[in-house]
Amino acid sequence: MMKATPATIFILSVLLSGLGHAQQTVSAEADHAVQSVNHQEDTPAQQRIASAERQLKSDAKKVQAYNELAIAYLQRARETADVAYLNDADSALARGLKLDAEDFQLQRTQVALMLARHEYVRAKDRATVLNKRTPDDVMTYGYLAEAEIALGQYPEAETNAQWMLNMRPNNIPGLVIGAKLRTLYGDAHGAIEFLSLAYSETSPTEVEDLAWIENQIASIQIESGQTDAAEQALAQADQLFPHYVRTMETLARLRMMQHRLGDAVTLWSTASKIDSDPDVLYEMARSLEAARDSINARLAYAAFEKQASSPEGATDEARLDLIRMYAANSSTAAHALTLAQQEIAARQDVWTLDAYAWALYANAQYQDAYDALQKAIAVGIQNAQIFDHAGHIALKLNHSADAAKYFLLCIQTNPISVYAVDARKSSGLTDAVNSQEVQAASATPVATPAVVTDSATTTSIGLGTGNISPPFSPVPEALLTPHPTSTEHSIRSAQAAVTRSPKDANAYASLGAAYFQHARETGDVSDYRLAEESLLKSLDLVSADFSADAALSTMAEVCMGEHRFPDAIAYAQKALSLGTGDISPFAIIGDAYADMGVYDKAAIAYGRLTPRDMTLSPRAAYARDSRLSYLKFIYGDTAAAISLMNKAVTEGIEAQLPSENLAWLYYELGEFFTQAGDSASADAAYLAALKTHPGDYRALAALGKLRANNGRYAEAILLYQKAIAVVPMPIFISELGDLYAKSGNQAEAQKQYQLVEYIGLLGHINQVLHNRDLALFYVDHDMKLSEALDLAHKELEVRQDVYTWDALAWALYKNGKFAEASEASDKALKYKTRDALLLFHAGMIAERMGQPEQARNEFKQALAINPHFNLLYADAAQQRITILDTQVTSLEGPINHAR
Numbered sequence: 066m067m068k069a070t071p072a073t074i075f076i077l078s079v080l081l082s083g084l085g086h087a088q089q090t091v092s093a094e095a096d097h098a099v100q101s102v103n104h105q106e107d108t109p110a111q112q113r114i115a116s117a118e119r120q121l122k123s124d125a126k127k128v129q130a131y132n133e134l135a136i137a138y139l140q141r142a143r144e145t146a147d148v149a150y151l152n153d154a155d156s157a158l159a160r161g162l163k164l165d166a167e168d169f170q171l172q173r174t175q176v177a178l179m180l181a182r183h184e185y186v187r188a189k190d191r192a193t194v195l196n197k198r199t200p201d202d203v204m205t206y207g208y209l210a211e212a213e214i215a216l217g218q219y220p221e222a223e224t225n226a227q228w229m230l231n232m233r234p235n236n237i238p239g240l241v242i243g244a245k246l247r248t249l250y251g252d253a254h255g256a257i258e259f260l261s262l263a264y265s266e267t268s269p270t271e272v273e274d275l276a277w278i279e280n281q282i283a284s285i286q287i288e289s290g291q292t293d294a295a296e297q298a299l300a301q302a303d304q305l306f307p308h309y310v311r312t313m314e315t316l317a318r319l320r321m322m323q324h325r326l327g328d329a330v331t332l333w334s335t336a337s338k339i340d341s342d343p344d345v346l347y348e349m350a351r352s353l354e355a356a357r358d359s360i361n362a363r364l365a366y367a368a369f370e371k372q373a374s375s376p377e378g379a380t381d382e383a384r385l386d387l388i389r390m391y392a393a394n395s396s397t398a399a400h401a402l403t404l405a406q407q408e409i410a411a412r413q414d415v416w417t418l419d420a421y422a423w424a425l426y427a428n429a430q431y432q433d434a435y436d437a438l439q440k441a442i443a444v445g446i447q448n449a450q451i452f453d454h455a456g457h458i459a460l461k462l463n464h465s466a467d468a469a470k471y472f473l474l475c476i477q478t479n480p481i482s483v484y485a486v487d488a489r490k491s492s493g494l495t496d497a498v499n500s501q502e503v504q505a506a507s508a509t510p511v512a513t514p515a516v517v518t519d520s521a522t523t524t525s526i527g528l529g530t531g532n533i534s535p536p537f538s539p540v541p542e543a544l545l546t547p548h549p550t551s552t553e554h555s556i557r558s559a560q561a562a563v564t565r566s567p568k569d570a571n572a573y574a575s576l577g578a579a580y581f582q583h584a585r586e587t588g589d590v591s592d593y594r595l596a597e598e599s600l601l602k603s604l605d606l607v608s609a610d611f612s613a614d615a616a617l618s619t620m621a622e623v624c625m626g627e628h629r630f631p632d633a634i635a636y637a638q639k640a641l642s643l644g645t646g647d648i649s650p651f652a653i654i655g656d657a658y659a660d661m662g663v664y665d666k667a668a669i670a671y672g673r674l675t676p677r678d679m680t681l682s683p684r685a686a687y688a689r690d691s692r693l694s695y696l697k698f699i700y701g702d703t704a705a706a707i708s709l710m711n712k713a714v715t716e717g718i719e720a721q722l723p724s725e726n727l728a729w730l731y732y733e734l735g736e737f738f739t740q741a742g743d744s745a746s747a748d749a750a751y752l753a754a755l756k757t758h759p760g761d762y763r764a765l766a767a768l769g770k771l772r773a774n775n776g777r778y779a780e781a782i783l784l785y786q787k788a789i790a791v792v793p794m795p796i797f798i799s800e801l802g803d804l805y806a807k808s809g810n811q812a813e814a815q816k817q818y819q820l821v822e823y824i825g826l827l828g829h830i831n832q833v834l835h836n837r838d839l840a841l842f843y844v845d846h847d848m849k850l851s852e853a854l855d856l857a858h859k860e861l862e863v864r865q866d867v868y869t870w871d872a873l874a875w876a877l878y879k880n881g882k883f884a885e886a887s888e889a890s891d892k893a894l895k896y897k898t899r900d901a902l903l904l905f906h907a908g909m910i911a912e913r914m915g916q917p918e919q920a921r922n923e924f925k926q927a928l929a930i931n932p933h934f935n936l937l938y939a940d941a942a943q944q945r946i947t948i949l950d951t952q953v954t955s956l957e958g959p960i961n962h963a964r
Contacts, residue, residue, distance in 0.1 A: 109274070126164055131164070135171075172195060177208065180212060189216070206229045206232075213225065237266050263278055264282075276309050283299045360592075382416075385416055385420040388421075392427035415448075435464075545759075545787045550723075555579040577620070618647075621634075621640065630657040630660055633657045638654065648685075674689040687720055691733065694733070701899050717730050728764060732767060735747045763788075766788035769785040804936065836860040836863075837868070840854075840872050844878075850880050901926075902935055908920040
């Protein structure tokens with residue numbers, strides 16, 4: 066939704082008050098001072114404030130100088146979003162009116178101040194008086210139109226705007242107001258046309274005004290899904306007036322539309338430190354919620370609610386936000402309606418009508434909701450949010466034809482918006498119906514499950530091996546998004562328990578375990594921090610008796626999740642030292658050693674999971690067999706790994722594991738099948754993971770990767786988008802970018818690659834977790850090779866497993882350090898791990914080391930394991946074999962001829 070801002074009045078005040086030419090009326094000395102201010106790069110408003118203050122210093126009774134000072138403060142308020150400047154403007158006006166209470170200019174600027182403070186009824190009443198007093202003043206018509214637009218009195222606003230343009234054709238305030246009306250009437254093209262003309266009419270020195278106009282253009286483009294055009298407009302705005310909070314906020318909305326959520330959060334966070342409008346906090350909360358940062362989202366919503374509920378801090382937009390927030394929750398829906406009734410009594414603009422209708426909808430007053438929203442739609446506005454709301458309301462009234470119409474209008478208006486996504490789901494429209502709109506829109510695919518047509522498959526992998534892509538099973542729509550689990554309930558119950566009993570160590574241990582499980586399910590690393598806080602509180606209360614076992618064991622698992630392997634071992638050993646008889650911490654110790662590459666110690670620890678003369682429970686048996694399966698794979702026995710993991714799955718079912726934990730077993734089974742080249746069995750295992758835990762991000766990405774490697778690009782793209790929508794893992798985003806590159810869509814590929822870096826470097830924990838992935842991303846795409854090598858070395862300090870040695874070998878190779886790469890590759894293959902990608906890397910390194918026979922053998926082994934092992938490198942492996950075979954033939958030819 067375009068933010069309903071009264072900022073237009075500031076540009077109106079300045080541009081038609083004659084203040085833009087103030088420098089022409091000041092003395093030569095003052096003019097020289099202004100030039101000095103310009104040299105210091107003060108903003109236009111700061112320059113005007115300085116100019117007015119100099120005039121008043123020279124003549125304290127100069128009434129017009131007070132008016133110019135007030136207008137300058139109004140403009141400064143827009144430049145900075147600091148409402149304190151409105152009080153400064155008020156003070157300047159009071160001082161001027163004390164000198165001349167009947168001064169028309171001062172009274173007119175008072176109206177501008179009323180508009181800035183959202184006092185629309187007062188502003189209209191006062192402007193009406195002034196208009197009768199001076200009917201040929203263009204600006205008064207503008208202020209009337211501004212107030213009427215805010216109040217939803219659009220015909221009257223149109224009449225007054227037309228008077229402005231009739232009296233002074235192409236005057237900038239008239240064009241700006243005309244653009245606003247054209248937007249409301251559904252004419253986005255006409256609105257941009259007016260704004261472009263206003264831009265061309267604005268003085269090049271008025272850089273803030275120019276940037277403001279660019280922001281209005283960008284906002285219209287964002288609402289219609291023209292993200293590339295909006296990006297250009299905002300880049301121009303930033304160049305004109307750097308660090309402008311309006312640009313920051315509009316860019317944040319663009320990033321939300323593009324689903325670049327990390328960028329959006331950062332922008333909103335920065336803007337919230339500048340702009341006191343609670344709407345900024347609301348938008349930040351929405352972006353945090355979309356980014357699945359539930360804790361910080363709740364904090365932001367709470368801060369927003371507090372400010373938006375305050376009479377002093379609330380703005381019109383914030384009050385509408387508050388209504389929407391309350392309407393989204395059944396427990397606060399009634400309050401939403403109470404607030405909406407108060408707002409609709411004050412004004413009936415399209416946005417207030419929409420919020421009112423949505424509050425009525427939340428309270429099951431569907432016919433009233435329908436009637437209210439019809440008033441907004443009748444204005445002519447083309448807005449995805451309003452159409453989506455209309456569709457839902459029509460559904461409740463069983464107006465199926467209307468619902469279908471409004472959902473389709475929503476999709477057509479802005480096919481990449483979150484409302485279009487909702488409209489597709491709610492209407493049952495097929496992706497094929499909407500593919501044209503989606504493809505026409507310029508959007509980052511992460512934003513919505515964008516449709517990719519079958520034309521994307523025209524570029525095939527083409528290994529030349531004669532293998533036919535397996536007939537993959539379709540993935541049911543219901544499995545593509547996460548379903549609620551009991552974990553959220555567990556968190557709430559544990560929170561209630563610690564509130565009731567703040568000295569209960571077990572309650573804190575349960576809360577920490579719930580947060581940890583939530584981290585597993587969602588990939589939200591912030592849950593690790595919450596889990597750790599709760600667990601440490603538990604251990605503060607009790608750490609030395611049997612009851613500390615659960616907290617210590619879970620703490621060890623949290624440390625594993627954060628790659629703090631030595632800490633994980635230490636906590637697990639503390640748990641074992643309690644002597645409870647629980648041997649499960651040995652599993653964590655083994656996991657830590659396995660991740661660090663100390664496989665012999667991992668095997669010893671796993672061996673302790675089978676004590677003598679004991680029959681293992683299904684839960685204990687699954688914990689042992691799933692881990693031994695991984696060691697079998699590392700040691701090159703993939704068949705045994707598959708057998709053990711199949712056994713672990715059966716044991717996990719018997720143990721009635723939580724759905725996410727059982728899905729993880731299926732996922733691991735699928736990974737081993739993939740490594741064995743059995744794509745059909747891998748597909749079945751990944752689908753089983755999804756059926757067990759719908760929306761499982763690992764399984765979604767694995768299904769996408771499997772299809773991508775077998776040339777099924779369209780399906781793969783959608784699956785990756787679904788996985789990324791759950792957890793934006795850098796490796797998933799990188800692989801999606803590779804898919805777009807393979808499909809010939811370089812622009813989208815680059816967007817994904819930029820996001821990989823952003824997320825990989827976002828926060829300390831991400832840098833720890835994704836060092837290796839980021840290093841491989843850089844080297845696979847021949848970028849920042851030196852930095853990639855540094856990352857690989859840094860990762861080696863944490864763990865020396867086969868995959869870290871392989872990442873280091875590949876980074877060394879890409880940096881031209883072939884001998885060191887060969888040594889690292891040897892360590893990666895030390896245990897004869899049958900991983901096709903490791904063998905491919907080894908082959909490339911061997912070839913550069915002058916070992917063509919070894920290289921050919923390693924390439925052939927990779928393709929023998931899985932001819933579709935990698936989207937980027939499976940073709941390359943076959944090509945290298947062909948080249949090496951040709952080189953051997955050319956060398957042998959002359960010798961055979963001589964014989």
